[in-house]
Amino acid sequence: MSNVGEEHWADDAELDAIPPLRDDDDRLNRDWIDQLVDLIAIHDGNEVARYMSPLHASDVGDVLEAISPADRFELINLLGELFDYSALTEIDDSVRLELMDLLPNNDIARGVQELDSDDAVYILEDIEGGDREEILAALPTFERLALKRSLDFPEETAGRRMQTEFIAIPPFWTVGQTIDYMREADDLPDDFHQIYVVDPSYNLLGTLALDRMLRAKRPAVIKDIMNSTIIEVEAEEDQEEAARMFERYDLVEVAVVDETRRLVGVLTVDDIVDVIQEEAGEDIKRLAGVGNEEISGNVWNAVRSRLTWLGVNLVTAIMASLVIGMFDATIQQMVALAVLMPIVASMGGNAGTQTMTVAVRALSTRELDSYNVRRLITREFLVGVVNGVVFALVIGVVAAIWFANPLLGLVIGAAMVINMIAAGISGIMIPLTLDKLKIDPAIASSAFVTTVTDVVGFMAFLYIAAHAFNLF
Numbered sequence: 001m002s003n004v005g006e007e008h009w010a011d012d013a014e015l016d017a018i019p020p021l022r023d024d025d026d027r028l029n030r031d032w033i034d035q036l037v038d039l040i041a042i043h044d045g046n047e048v049a050r051y052m053s054p055l056h057a058s059d060v061g062d063v064l065e066a067i068s069p070a071d072r073f074e075l076i077n078l079l080g081e082l083f084d085y086s087a088l089t090e091i092d093d094s095v096r097l098e099l100m101d102l103l104p105n106n107d108i109a110r111g112v113q114e115l116d117s118d119d120a121v122y123i124l125e126d127i128e129g130g131d132r133e134e135i136l137a138a139l140p141t142f143e144r145l146a147l148k149r150s151l152d153f154p155e156e157t158a159g160r161r162m163q164t165e166f167i168a169i170p171p172f173w174t175v176g177q178t179i180d181y182m183r184e185a186d187d188l189p190d191d192f193h194q195i196y197v198v199d200p201s202y203n204l205l206g207t208l209a210l211d212r213m214l215r216a217k218r219p220a221v222i223k224d225i226m227n228s229t230i231i232e233v234e235a236e237e238d239q240e241e242a243a244r245m246f247e248r249y250d251l252v253e254v255a256v257v258d259e260t261r262r263l264v265g266v267l268t269v270d271d272i273v274d275v276i277q278e279e280a281g282e283d284i285k286r287l288a289g290v291g292n293e294e295i296s297g298n299v300w301n302a303v304r305s306r307l308t309w310l311g312v313n314l315v316t317a318i319m320a321s322l323v324i325g326m327f328d329a330t331i332q333q334m335v336a337l338a339v340l341m342p343i344v345a346s347m348g349g350n351a352g353t354q355t356m357t358v359a360v361r362a363l364s365t366r367e368l369d370s371y372n373v374r375r376l377i378t379r380e381f382l383v384g385v386v387n388g389v390v391f392a393l394v395i396g397v398v399a400a401i402w403f404a405n406p407l408l409g410l411v412i413g414a415a416m417v418i419n420m421i422a423a424g425i426s427g428i429m430i431p432l433t434l435d436k437l438k439i440d441p442a443i444a445s446s447a448f449v450t451t452v453t454d455v456v457g458f459m460a461f462l463y464i465a466a467h468a469f470n471l472f
Contacts, residue, residue: 018032018035018050018051019031019032019035020032021055021059021063028062028063028066032051033063033066033067035051036048036051036052036063036067036075037067037068037071039051040067040071040074040075040078043074043078044078045078045079045080048075048078048079049078049079049082052075052079052082053082057084057086057087057089057090058087058090060084060087060090061087061088061089061090061091062090063075064087064091064095064099065091065092065095069098072095072098072099073099073102073103076099076103081110083111084114085108085111085112085114085115085119085123086115086119088111088123089119089122089123093126096123096126097126100123100126100127100131105131105134105135105138106138108123108127108135109135109136109138109139110138112124112135112139112147113139113140113143116163116165116189116190117143117146117147117150117162117163117164117165117265118150118161118162118163118164118268118271120147121147121150121151121160121161124136124147124151125151125155125160132151136148146164147164149164149264150162150164150265153235153236154236156238156239156240157235157236157237157238157239158233158234158235158236158237158238158239158242158256158267159235159236159256159264159265160239161239161242161267161271161272161275162235162256162264162265162266162267163189163265163266163267163268163271164264164265165187165188165189165190166189166192166196166263166265166266167182167188167189167192167195167196168195168196168197168198168202168263169181169195169196169197169198169222170197170198170199170200170222171197171199171205171206171221171222171223171226172221172222172223173221173222174218174219174220174221174222175213175216175217175218175219175220175222175225176218176219178195178213178222179213179218191268192210192253192266193209193210193252193253193268194207194208194209194210194252194253195207195208195210195213196208196255196263196266197222197223197226198263201262202262202263203261203262203263204230204232204255204257204261204263205223205226205228205230206223206226206227206228206229206230207226207227207230207255208222208225208226208227209227212225212227213225230255231245231249231251231254231255232254232255232256232257232261233245233254233255233256233257233267234256234257234258234259235256235257235258235259235264235265236259239275239279240275240279240364242254242267242272242275243272243275243276243279244365244366246267246269246272251269252268252269253266253267253268253269254266254267279364282442312447313447313450316447316448316450316451316454317454319451319454319455320345320451320454320455320458323454323455323458323459323462324341324458324462326462327458327462327463327466330462330465330466331462333469334465334469336399336403336405336408337461337462337465340395340399340408340412340461341457341458341461341462343395343412344412344415344416344419344457344458344460344461345419345453345454345457345458347391347416347419347420347457348419348420348422348423348453348454348456348457349423349449349450349453349454349457351384351387351420351423351424351427351453352422352423352424352426352427352449352450352452352453353427353446353449353450354427355380355383355423355424355426355427355428356426356427356428356430356431356445356446356449358427359376359427359428359431359432359441359445360431360441360442360445362376363431363432363435363441364442368432373432376428377425377428377429380424380425380427380428381421381424381425383424384420384421384422384423384424384425385417385420385421387420387424388416388417388418388419388420388421389417391416391420392412392413392414392416392417393413395409395412395413395416396409396410396412396413396416397409399412407468407469408465410468411461411464411465411468411469412461414460414464415457415460415461415464415465418456418460419453419456419457419460419461422452422453422456422457423449423452423453426448426449426452426453427449430445430448430449430452431445434448
């Protein structure tokens with residue numbers, strides 16, 4: 001890789017000549033990107049470094065996603081040792097994997113060595129076994145062992161997310177000893193919010209917030225001022241449960257312990273924010289049946305993520321069509337039914353989706369339990385009744401005037417009430433049932449709720465119409 005020396009970094013006057021990275025809408029400035037791409041094309045490493053030097057790692061990640069795959073690799077190549085590998089934690093998985101395939105393992109090893117352990121694990125966990133072992137072998141022994149331990153924990157657990165750099169001290173130290181230790185030590189974490197008090201076996205005894213320590217006198221003994229109320233997360237705890245703990249106790253940092261209750265790392269709020277965003281994004285995409293699809297993914301990945309649930313939806317659509325087929329003679333005798341029946345099914349589908357979204361979100365955040373589920377079912381039933389009556393009056397009047405047939409207005413109004421109630425009940429019961437069966441309700445609920453509202457809507461409307469107008 002080519003290297004750019006520190007003497008090439010721009011001073012403030014030079015940086016003023018560079019256009020802003022983002023426009024007034026906080027989107028990447030097209031002119032800035034175009035100029036960078038032109039510099040990459042002529043392999044001007046000094047100017048590329050001048051453009052990239054002021055950027056935060058998150059902004060570098062946005063730039064990497066905005067340029068072509070070839071330009072991404074060349075940009076990293078031109079920056080050499082000046083490239084901050086933490087930027088790779090800010091980009092889509094597909095983009096990161098493409099870059100990992102192109103970058104030499106020695107360069108990756110050098111890059112991750114400069115990162116916090118949690119960021120290093122985030123990059124290494126998606127690299128194939130052979131390449132990962134080669135990268136780890138190039139690291140110093142202590143760092144290699146720490147990363148291997150984190151990688152041994154299951155994916156999406158606190159152990160995978162934790163940072164292994166932390167400050168642990170014995171309870172008999174004084175505040176003065178602790179401060180002197182932190183001033184003299186060379187291997188402290190870059191950022192930390194509290195100190196962990198441990199016994200010789202590294203069992204957690206308590207914590208000490210920095211603000212409390214700095215207010216204490218130097219002779220004060222740590223065990224006398226530490227917080228003995230311990231909040232900890234097991235290393236194999238799901239990351240979503242760990243995020244919930246941060247929310248419940250308003251944490252900034254929490255200890256991670258192994259199966260023997262020994263302190264092995266810490267979770268920090270910056271990683272938990274990422275977890276919350278990831279989990280929320282996953283739930284949204286699962287509700288739509290698109291899996292882990294990313295906007296940077298290729299056509300095949302998009303097709304593969306959507307194909308399964310489109311197939312399920314096809315089966316459910318056929319079921320609704322079979323219901324319509326049962327009343328084909330009825331529809332032939334009264335064409336107005338064919339015009340109006342999609343309204344009933346569509347309104348029920350939308351109402352069911354609203355209820356389902358509330359239920360799935362409540363389940364994912366553990367807000368829905370045995371204490372309030374009955375109240376929620378009752379509420380959704382009453383909401384379905386009220387909404388059904390309101391829209392029954394609206395569509396009933398419209399249909400009666402449209403087709404000059406008051407009885408038809410009553411028929412569609414009755415069907416609307418029935419389907420809105422069915423939508424409310426199915427929207428809550430289907431996610432609850434799937435959750436009981438250990439099936440992710442975010443993935444499967446949508447198809448089943450839509451099936452219920454379509455089948456009930458068509459059946460109710462056509463059955464009532466057939467009997468009301470004696471269409472047999």
